[in-house]
Amino acid sequence: MDIEIPADLGFRATLDRTLVHRSAVSEVFVTDLRPVSDTEVVAAAQLPLNHGYFSDHARTPAVFDVLLVLEAGRQAAIAGTHSHMGARADTQMIVDRFAIDTDPAALVCGDRPGELVIDNRFTVVRRRRDRVRAGRVEQVFRVDGVRAGTHTMDVLFLSSGEYEAVRHAQLGGPAPRTSDQTSGPADVAPGAVGRTNPLNVVLGGLGTRDGAFTAQVRPRWDNPSLFDHSYDHLPAAVLTEAARQLVLAAPVPGAPGGPGDRRVTGVRADFTGFAELTSPVVASTPADGPATGERHVRFEQGGVRIADTTLTVTDTSRLATEGTPR
Template sequence: MASATLTPSACDQSGGIHGRRGDGNRPRALTSTVPREYVHRAAVSEVFLTNWRQSGSDGWLVTAQWPRAHSFYGPAHGLHDPLLLIETVRQAGILLSHVAHGVPLDHRIIWQQVRYALRPQALRAALKPADIALHITDRDVVRRRKQLVSIRQEFRIVCDGAELARATLVYSCHSPAVYRRVRGEYGDLALANARRLPPAEPVPPQAVGRDRTGDVVLSPTDRADRWRLRVDTSHPVLFDHPVDHVPGMLMVEAARQAARAAAPDWALPVALTCSFERYAELDAPCWVQARPAGVADDGRQEVAVCVEQHGRALLDARVTGLPLPECLPDLC
């Protein structure tokens, strides 16, 4: 795969992709997405980012557009899916690793932590796609021999002009050689997928806030607070392209679904923190456990979620939810 060096035909001097120059018919704003390889997506339809530029010495402005409908992160109760926020943050972090920090496209981007806290009112879906602006500041930048090793990025996110959320993403970057050394035989894409387990039976979709069985990522066990992670590598969004381990976005979705099952009175995750401890492998079952962790005076309920494999923690998450939007007259 080619390196992340950009050609003059791809970018203007501010670092963003530009439209055609010339006459009065030039578009006022970008009308396409960023190249899909810059956000590690195979499907163009799954790319949400539209442009970027530098903002100050250590800051960036990345723009995005959320569709009115999406096959997996679709709106509900008149609100955009909050996990669109996580996917957009994911894409922005990867984009900037390549175009701002010179990470080659064949390097792996590995999450350590992702978190957000949002204002539900700003999630309202309109009769047009939502325009998203991500104001990003680089923190704790670690380089080795001029190559980016790890970084923490802080996000202030605006949706259609309204303050939506604050988010943080912490990730590390690994060359192919380092990744092979860390992963061993599990880094062999063909072998990992040849050994993958078939997806287990799903819980009822309504128990985890889903409409379709194929979108359920939890399988029942003999305990009400514990599930087996359901890993369906044919899912067109969660597995947009073949990978050698369970994707981070599937783990985030598992935390959301487990929290919903543990606290069925709420459906809107207004805050979420996920810390990633280890890779989740495809050849052994993962177990998800959730427990309510308290209710605030405004009805917000926190749920603690953990995911483990072979008795070792993979993910530690805290999900804070609000009751169903129809219970919130000031929201809808």
């Protein structure tokens, strides 16, 4: 996908937060959105050098987080869906699956925020009467002119009323909210999962059982990035972070360069059910998985699979000498 970039694409101010389904202006990264054809949109986003969640990693050199790039891509896709695919303001967008792959060398931080350009190509997968019911976006990422990765995402669309009806039927009543939850005491040190701030730890009960390394998904409900607004389930971003933390915490004897030199640079995820707030969600990965390469993480709730993820773990120790800050 090679989309011509408008010469005056802007990075001066963020879009209206409601266009990207965020509550806090500080959590908005997209700064411009330009349609260039019937199916293509170019977006701009600024990647911050210092963010309480996305920058909280105990590794050097600093690299723009793969999940920050994913979030910028998600925001561009949402805004483009509203502006370019005719999605109504009350549309609920449910992630069905996504795949992102990044080049960490292109994401090494410099002394100024990164300027991310996102090429978006939208496809209507299913339409019923006058409404889009399912769609796909394909994205190419460039940071300061350098290709940095790709992303595809398949999304289902429901009106707010349809969504509420589906959730009520699934749960047999009103759904609990993340804003009503209370965090329990943490039992995982931030350093064990590649973090420095306890607020960003989303796992508890790490351990090995029946050939698998497992943990419960236990986020801090007061994390302002993961829970920018209230949800009636654990969102995809929380499960993705849980998968990353699990593979980084998994014992890997003889890992090249030590655990601090391993980063997740790609994710494939397939969601088959909602991660409800009513019972524990358990994440597991094979205990004998490799130090680098692909690592599979499965999520189950009540013994039922609700999501599968495959993460690409990369030894980035070479970035300390080869990375070229902008």
